[in-house]
Amino acid sequence: MTTDHDSAYDSLADEHGGDARWAFGTGFDDPLSGVDTAVPDGVEPADLAAYSLMLADDALVMSQRLTQWCTNAPELEEEVALANIGLDLLGQARLLLARAGAADPTLPGRLAPDLPHEDALAYFRGPAEFRNVTLAEGDNGDFARSVARLLIFSTWRLALLDRLTSSRDAVLAAVAAKGVKEVTYHRDYAARWVVRLGDGTALSHERMSAGLNATWPYVEELFVSSDVEQRLAAADVGVDLAGLRAEFDDVIAQVLPLAGLVHPPPENTVESAGRSGRHTEALVTLLAEMQGLARAHPEATW
Amino acid sequence: MTQARGFTAEGGHGAVPTEGVPSGVEPKQRSVWPLYEVFVRGKRGLNHVHVGSLHAADSDMALHHARDLYTRRNEGVSIWVVRAADITASSPDEKDPFFAPSGDKVYRHPTFYSIPEDVPHI
Numbered sequence: 439m440t441t442d443h444d445s446a447y448d449s450l451a452d453e454h455g456g457d458a459r460w461a462f463g464t465g466f467d468d469p470l471s472g473v474d475t476a477v478p479d480g481v482e483p484a485d486l487a488a489y490s491l492m493l494a495d496d497a498l499v500m501s502q503r504l505t506q507w508c509t510n511a512p513e514l515e516e517e518v519a520l521a522n523i524g525l526d527l528l529g530q531a532r533l534l535l536a537r538a539g540a541a542d543p544t545l546p547g548r549l550a551p552d553l554p555h556e557d558a559l560a561y562f563r564g565p566a567e568f569r570n571v572t573l574a575e576g577d578n579g580d581f582a583r584s585v586a587r588l589l590i591f592s593t594w595r596l597a598l599l600d601r602l603t604s605s606r607d608a609v610l611a612a613v614a615a616k617g618v619k620e621v622t623y624h625r626d627y628a629a630r631w632v633v634r635l636g637d638g639t640a641l642s643h644e645r646m647s648a649g650l651n652a653t654w655p656y657v658e659e660l661f662v663s664s665d666v667e668q669r670l671a672a673a674d675v676g677v678d679l680a681g682l683r684a685e686f687d688d689v690i691a692q693v694l695p696l697a698g699l700v701h702p703p704p705e706n707t708v709e710s711a712g713r714s715g716r717h718t719e720a721l722v723t724l725l726a727e728m729q730g731l732a733r734a735h736p737e738a739t740w
Numbered sequence: 741m742t743q744a745r746g747f748t749a750e751g752g753h754g755a756v757p758t759e760g761v762p763s764g765v766e767p768k769q770r771s772v773w774p775l776y777e778v779f780v781r782g783k784r785g786l787n788h789v790h791v792g793s794l795h796a797a798d799s800d801m802a803l804h805h806a807r808d809l810y811t812r813r814n815e816g817v818s819i820w821v822v823r824a825a826d827i828t829a830s831s832p833d834e835k836d837p838f839f840a841p842s843g844d845k846v847y848r849h850p851t852f853y854s855i856p857e858d859v860p861h862i
Contacts, residue, residue, distance in 0.1 A: 513773070515794050519808040627804065634797075 487542035494534030495570035583649030636697025
């Protein structure tokens with residue numbers, strides 16, 4: 439106590455690597471430090487890799503869409519908020535891509551043997567090899583449509599990650615534990631905007647309602663487990679998507695009345711397509727933008 | 741001392757009065773959202789420190805914007821936001837009568853005392 443508090447500001451500077459501008463943050467944790475990376479018993483490494491790719495691609499593609507708001511958001515403050523959310527998801531994607539590569543190195547090894555697994559998987563897979571849900575890849579539309587999508591996505595992903603924290607795979611559990619705190623904020627951010635716009639002016643209500651209705655057809659797919667997801671859920675490594683529906687419906691049912699929005703009618707027309715690699719044209723252009731630089735200059739650093 | 745009504749954050753100096761101050765520049769209307777000043781208490785900081793400004797539609801949104809803009813690098817454990825219009829600020833016109841008289845009062849500094857070694861926060 440005595441030496442520690444000789445000067446409060448000295449100890450702040452010490453904690454921050456001697457940088458007297460102590461307002462800079464520090465004390466960042468590596469979410470995977472000390473985590474057992476062995477593949478759990480009774481799980482095929484290829485299944486674990488495929489499952490990690492699904493969760494990674496949801497975050498990666500959604501992150502890329504959020505990034506597209508940079509320089510286009512209605513307010514500077516919102517731009518930074520959306521970029522922060524995109525960066526959170528990118529961080530989740532990186533850990534999950536690395537998990538996929540560690541569980542089964544054959545895919546990244548075939549794509550780009552000289553690159554780190556996460557880069558090979560992010561930049562050198564074609565659209566048909568992506569496993570994200572269709573919801574994540576659609577165009578941003580206007581701000582209202584983007585926050586409607588973000589509310590649906592983060593409500594679903596929070597329910598998923600919350601359950602994934604008890605996965606038998608220690609890496610997935612650690613990534614989920616980190617992600618729960620992040621996605622809780624994303625959901626809160628999106629819900630605030632949905633309420634603000636839905637309960638705002640006649641014009642904002644109209645556009646919020648249109649954004650929600652345009653996004654809703656992609657909801658059903660979120661709760662249909664692929665074969666890989668079913669196998670890993672049965673092995674207590676993954677999460678059964680059907681089991682998330684009640685929590686999702688409950689959250690949406692709380693938000694929409696506050697926003698004065700009518701619950702869109704259920705749509706049963708969209709089959710699970712993204713998880714099996716069938717994607718819309720929107721993903722093709724998204725990936726062309728995201729992957730172009732890395733493919734043209736595989737050794738580039740910046 | 742005059743109480744200025746308008747403030748701006750352009751220039752990165754926090755709330756600066758825009759009315760009654762000759763600046764040679766026409767004030768810009770960047771946003772209809774009011775301006776808020778942000779104060780963050782660091783992890784082991786003793787008090788809240790002014791870190792900057794932002795625009796927001798209301799206090800609640802300002803708090804969330806502050807979280808996104810000013811605590812991205814793991815800086816803070818507590819945030820205050822206050823509408824810039826609610827701050828009564830000293831005017832640059834009054835710089836001399838306000839602050840110059842303290843410039844030659846060296847006896848006001850506690851340099852004539854010996855400080856015990858185990859007293860914290862000095």
